[in-house]
Structures are given as C-alpha cells and as structure tokens.
C-alpha cells in the first residue's frame with residue numbers, strides 16, 4: 352500500500368457513499384437502506400443495496416460489494432490507487448506526495464514519455480502514409496481493403512517506410528532518449544547497427560487504450576516477408592491482456608452489444624460498415640482479463656456480447672475458449688455465423704452490412720453453440736456414444752447458474768436431441784451438486800468423478816454479520832468464539848478486526864473493506880457485513896438461533912482442526928478443551944437484541 356490507513360480513512364470519510372453511488376445509480380429508500388438496480392449485473396428487480404449506516408454497498412443478486420472505494424473501482428474500472436486518487440480529489444483530501452518514492456515518480460515519468468513517443472510516432476506514420484513514401488501502404492488500404500480516408504483517419508492508420516531508422520531519427524530530433532524508444536517498443540538496439548526502427552515496410556495500426564492514448568502498434572507487412580503481422584511486445588504501457596483493439600470507440604457505440612472479432616482488419620472494416628461496437632484482442636488469444644473487463648463494461652451498459660470469429664477450425668476453438676472465459680464471469684455470449692465466408696471482413700465485402708445485421712440478430716446462443724460443437728466429438732450412431740453425449744449435456748446444463756435458464760435450455764435440448772426430460776433430469780440431479788457449478792465446460796475426465804460438496808463458510812459469515820449488527824453479543828461469547836474458528840483469509844482477518852473493533856468501542860466497516868485492494872476480496876468482506884438476515888420473531892427464538900449458529904461454526908472449526916491434527920497428546924488436550932467449549936454453549940444465557 353502506498354498510503355497509510357489514516358489517509359485512506361480520511362478519503363472514505365469525506366466521500367459519502369450515498370452521494371457517490373446515487374450519482375451513478377438511481378436509489379430508493381427501503382427501511383434504513385437504499386436500494387436500486389445493480390449496475391454490475393443485469394436485473395429487473397432491485398437487489399443492489401446501500402447502507403448509509405454501515406457505509407457500504409452490497410448486491411444480493413451478484414454478490415458484489417464493498418465500501419465507497421470499491422464502488423468507484425468497479426464502476427469506473429479503476430484500480431485501488433486510481434480510485435483513491437479520484438475520491439481524494441472529489442473529497443478535497445490532499446494525498447501525501449512524499450509517500451511516492453523517487454523511484455515511483457521516475458517510473459511514472461518514464462511511462463508518460465513512452466506514451467508521448469508513441470503518440471508522436473503515430474502522427475509520423477500517418478503523415479508518411481499520405482506522402483510519396485507511403486504510396487504502397489495507401490494503395491493496400493484503399494484498393495485491397497477498400498477503406499475510406501475517413502476510416503483511415505479515425506483509426507490513425509499509417510505507414511512505416513523501408514529505411515531502417517527514419518522514425519528513430521525523427522523522435523530523436525524531438526528530444527526522446529534512446530531508452531524511451533526501446534522501452535516503448537518503437538526501436539531496437541544492437542552493437543553492430545546501433546538504434547534502428549522496429550517497424551518498417553508495414554501498414555501501421557496504432558493501438559489505443561480506453562482513454563485514447565496510443566500504447567502500442569500492430570504492423571502488417573507489405574509483400575510476403577514474415578511475420579505478416581508484427582505487434583509491439585508487452586511493455587509497461589502495453590498490456591495485451593488488459594486492452595482490446597477498438598474499445599475506445601466501441602465503448603461509446605449506441606448498439607446494444609459488443610462484437611468480439613479476431614483481428615484489427617475485421618474491427619476496422621466493421622466500423623466502416625457501421626458496426627462501431629466491434630473490438631478485437633491484440634494479436635493474442637482472448638484472456639480471462641478481457642472477459643472480466645468486458646463484464647464490468649457490459650453489465651453497466653446492459654449490453655450483450657457476440658463473437659465474430661473465423662469460421663475455420665482455429666476460429667471455432669478460439670470461440671469455444673472465449674465462451675468458457677465469458678461464462679466464468681457470468682456472460683453467455685452469442686456466436687455469429689459467418690458462413691460461407693471466413694471472417695466478418697470478407698462477409699461484409701461480399702454480402703453487405705444488412706446481411707451482417709441479420710446474422711447478428713440470428714446469432715446462436717453460446718450454450719447451443721457448445722452443444723453443437725460437442726456433438727461432433729461423439730459417435731451418435733453408437734448407443735454408447737449417444738449415452739456419453741447425453742451425460743455431457745447434463746453436465747453442461749448443470750454449469751448453468753440460474754434455475755429458470757437451466758430449465759429453458761433443458762427443454763430445448765430435450766427437443767433438439769430427442770432425450771426425454773425425465774432422463775435428462777435424472778442425469779442432472781446426479782451432476783447438480785458441488786464442483787460442477789464452477790461454470791466451466793466439464794472435461795471428459797470429469798464424467799467419471801462424482802461431485803463433492805464444499806462448505807462455503809456461509810455460517811461463519813452469518814455469525815460475523817450478526818455480531819456486527821448486535822455488537823453486545825460479542826463479550827458474551829468471546830470466551831468461546833475466537834478468530835481461529837474462521838477460515839483462513841478474508842473471513843479470519845475480518846473476524847480479527849471485528850472483535851478488536853468491538854473491544855475498542857467502534858466498528859469501522861469501510862476500513863475493514865479497505866484492508867483489501869482487490870475487488871474480489873472487497874466483495875467477500877462486504878458480503879459478511881451486508882448479510883441480510885431473516886430474524887426470528889421472539890427474543891427467545893433469536894437467542895436459540897444465535898446459539899445454534901455459534902455451535903455450527905465451532906463444530907466446523909473443530910472438524911477442520913481434527914482433520915489436520917496429528918493426534919499428539921497436546922492435541923488430545925486441545926480436543927477436550929474444544930469439546931468443553933461446545934458444552935458451555937448449552938448453558939449460555941444470551942442477551943440478544
């Protein structure tokens with residue numbers, strides 16, 4: 352962490368969570384809370400809750416939650432430090448400059464210089480394209496690719512000429528140091544030839560981040576030399592797994608979807624044809640980070656995701672992988688059928704945008720696409736092959752999270768593949784618990800393994816949540832319940848903080864959440880304190896329910912410890928003590944709110 356806890360606390364204090372959230376989400380009063388439609392998942396009835404008292408938010412639909420910093424991180428797609436700076440400015444908190452080491456400052460200056468050099472290079476390449484040196488490149492873009500001047504300008508396409516150091520010379524006259532050019536991936540250095548351009552004789556595609564800063568380039572060679580496409584390698588400013596080509600434009604598109612394509616040219620020709628919602632991964636495969644990024648953007652804008660991958664074997668495999676990754680973040684994409692053409696560029700050139708729009712409207716649901724591709728792996732004429740396929744279908748169905756969604760697919764599948772619903776249900780019951788709910792496509796080996804059930808720490812969360820609502824309970828059970836009774840990680844750390852906060856007299860939930868910089872841990876911490884309990888009517892029943900909860904947590908803790916124990920004499924004594932603690936519970940006279 353760059354900043355001390357007091358500073359983070361000050362930023363939280365100066366930014367009222369209700370104000371910050373309500374400027375992005377429409378909130379309505381509901382008891383002591385505020386509720387609204389969740390900006391992080393698609394819903395029709397509000398389950399997104401802001402608690403001004405606890406100074407946190409939590410969504411009962413998708414489980415996302417946290418403090419005011421977490422909200423900004425998710426909503427604005429920022430990391431912890433960025434969100435902190437943003438809120439500090441908003442709340443008029445001056446962040447201590449001295450916390451930045453000299454090293455950090457130098458790094459950030461170097462980054463800026465690399466961005467400046469890239470920008471200057473993009474302008475240089477663009478001017479080249481329209482000069483006599485760029486004739487070949489311009490001819491390729493206009494005649495072969497049929498791009499208009501307007502499109503070329505929009506994407507800032509350019510040309511790197513055949514000499515080997517014209518860009519380097521140009522940037523050096525602008526005062527850029529060798530190291531900046533090398534680190535930005537614009538120049539190469541070797542002893543024999545010195546500093547020279549990395550790209551030459553190529554049509555240049557500047558790659559921009561979401562804030563329209565040029566972070567790298569893709570270059571397509573003129574002629575037959577290899578490689579056909581050359582990209583800037585990973586650099587401090589160019590992280591392929593966190594950026595998508597065209598996203599800076601697609602983000603502002605009015606279309607109700609994003610279309611993921613395989614290459615730069617696909618994106619550009621789609622934008623020219625009016626599909627300004629197209630993006631592509633940057634010369635690499637689609638990654639989990641891309642999926643997570645798209646999830647954040649699309650859920651907020653309530654947009655769908657479509658895949659427009661090549662129709663060949665490699666394209667199908669890439670599409671299957673992308674579907675898996677998107678399903679991991681809760682998105683079911685659709686797949687656009689490009690046949691009889693290879694890619695969107697070819698399709699649009701031959702059949703035009705209207706036909707492509709039709710294909711968008713008719714895009715196949717990703718789940719049915721997987722099934723259709725899976726089908727090809729089995730010999731359906733062989734009864735054994737058909738049975739394996741049916742098992743596979745059942746497992747795939749079990750990976751669907753929502754019950755209603757699952758039922759709909761089950762019916763479709765039953766009709767399409769001629770399997771009785773009864774049979775399908777039986778298979779689904781068999782596969783419906785535990786490990787298969789990871790949303791992943793099961794592998795062949797999974798077929799033979801019976802799923803296991805895992806304790807999710809739900810009781811531990813409930814107990815901590817209950818104590819945070821009624822802190823008077825803690826002194827009454829402090830001799831029985833210890834932080835060690837909670838699973839290692841966020842649960843145990845939150846228990847430690849909560850118990851010591853209660854002893855010190857104030858519970859500070861936002862600070863407990865701010866102990867984590869990653870949004871997943873923040874959500875987990877928030878889920879503890881955002882827990883929604885249905886309380887029994889009478890005091891007596893509440894007391895009983897609480898005691899039972901303590902007992903469940905203790906038993907879980909006990910069995911976890913017993914499993915790990917080596918059975919030594921000391922362990923035996925400890926076991927007896929733990930049993931005694933459980934006994935004590937029976938005599939507990941609780942004073943419950």
Ligand SMILES: [Zn+2]
Nearest residue numbers: 389392410413
């Ligand atoms: Zn949600």
